[in-house]
Amino acid sequence: MKYVIKILSLLIAITAFWIALLEASVIPRSYTWLLPVYFVVLLGCYGLLMVGIGLMRFSTCPQEARLLQQDILEAKRGRRGQ
Amino acid sequence: MEQQKEANKYSIIIPTYNERLNIALIVYLVFKHLKDVDFEIIVVDDGSPDGTQEVVKQLQQVYGEDCVLLRARPKKLGLGTAYSHGMKHASRNFVVIMDADLSHHPKYLPSFIRKQIETGANIVTGTRYVQGGGVHGWNLMRKLTSRRANVLAQTLLWPGVSDLTESFRLYKRAVLEDVISTCVSKGYVFQMEMIVRASRKGYHIEEVPITFVDRVYGSSKFGGSEIVEYLKGLAYLLVTT
Numbered sequence: 001m002k003y004v005i006k007i008l009s010l011l012i013a014i015t016a017f018w019i020a021l022l023e024a025s026v027i028p029r030s031y032t033w034l035l036p037v038y039f040v041v042l043l044g045c046y047g048l049l050m051v052g053i054g055l056m057r058f059s060t061c062p063q064e065a066r067l068l069q070q071d072i073l074e075a076k077r078g079r080r081g082q
Numbered sequence: 083m084e085q086q087k088e089a090n091k092y093s094i095i096i097p098t099y100n101e102r103l104n105i106a107l108i109v110y111l112v113f114k115h116l117k118d119v120d121f122e123i124i125v126v127d128d129g130s131p132d133g134t135q136e137v138v139k140q141l142q143q144v145y146g147e148d149c150v151l152l153r154a155r156p157k158k159l160g161l162g163t164a165y166s167h168g169m170k171h172a173s174r175n176f177v178v179i180m181d182a183d184l185s186h187h188p189k190y191l192p193s194f195i196r197k198q199i200e201t202g203a204n205i206v207t208g209t210r211y212v213q214g215g216g217v218h219g220w221n222l223m224r225k226l227t228s229r230r231a232n233v234l235a236q237t238l239l240w241p242g243v244s245d246l247t248e249s250f251r252l253y254k255r256a257v258l259e260d261v262i263s264t265c266v267s268k269g270y271v272f273q274m275e276m277i278v279r280a281s282r283k284g285y286h287i288e289e290v291p292i293t294f295v296d297r298v299y300g301s302s303k304f305g306g307s308e309i310v311e312y313l314k315g316l317a318y319l320l321v322t323t
Contacts, residue, residue: 054229059216064293075110
């Protein structure tokens with residue numbers, strides 16, 4: 001199944017659940033109306049959190065650049081030796 | 083284990099365009115780090131005007147024409163086709179793809195090979211996003227863009243791979259042949275398409291940490307148009323896989 005269909009069906013399922021809630025009025029309607037807003041905010045928070053965690057764990061490695069420079073020097077010397 | 087080692091042979095495909103300064107270093111480092119391994123290096127040069135091919139010919143004299151192969155094309159035809167072109171000439175049962183600009187250090191090759199032997203994976207891909215991996219030469223903006231792009235792709239595509247756009251990878255030859263034939267993207271979106279399609283086809287994919295050192299010689303190819311291309315690629319993969 002195409003991924004876009006999976007995502008769309010998930011969205012439709014959530015919408016259906018929301019409409020059912022709205023119709024059944026188990027919780028006050030004014031709350032139910034706000035749920036999609038919460039959903040979007042939650043999604044945004046998830047994104048921010050993941051980007052934040054990713055950024056924190058994304059290491060910079062200046063020592064690798066140094067090692068590479070050493071390797072380059074070594075390679076240049078090695079080639080002259082041949 | 084010993085027997086397996088004997089059976090495994092590697093073709094290393096390096097697409098180049100104006101990499102005269104880097105290609106000799108890469109070849110030297112590959113030979114330095116792959117001592118007891120049977121391999122060949124296939125340089126696919128897209129008609130570089132800077133004399134990359136002359137350098138490769140000199141390297142052939144040093145290392146032997148059966149170890150360093152030059153499979154040039156007349157003009158710049160793009161990365162995706164460079165891989166399939168290189169693969170046509172690859173005679174070994176595993177194929178490694180890496181960049182020629184030294185952002186992919188050949189010292190990681192043994193860890194790719196080891197990982198493949200340990201797990202029997204179809205594909206081993208390098209990842210910058212796990213412990214032991216990382217980048218050098220990126221400012222905070224570039225890192226932020228990279229992470230945002232990655233979270234977006236992870237959330238929408240669930241590829242089961244942490245780094246989609248990394249091109250440093252080892253493939254079983256038959257797997258690469260199979261996957262490459264279904265890919266249509268260009269540029270680095272191509273890397274993403276390859277790994278997502280491979281994942282959808284149910285191939286066993288493993289990861290090893292690598293560090294990415296941004297180009298030492300020459301200029302980096304990254305700008306706003308890359309971001310647009312990326313988003314287009316993401317949308318394309320969303321509706322086709």
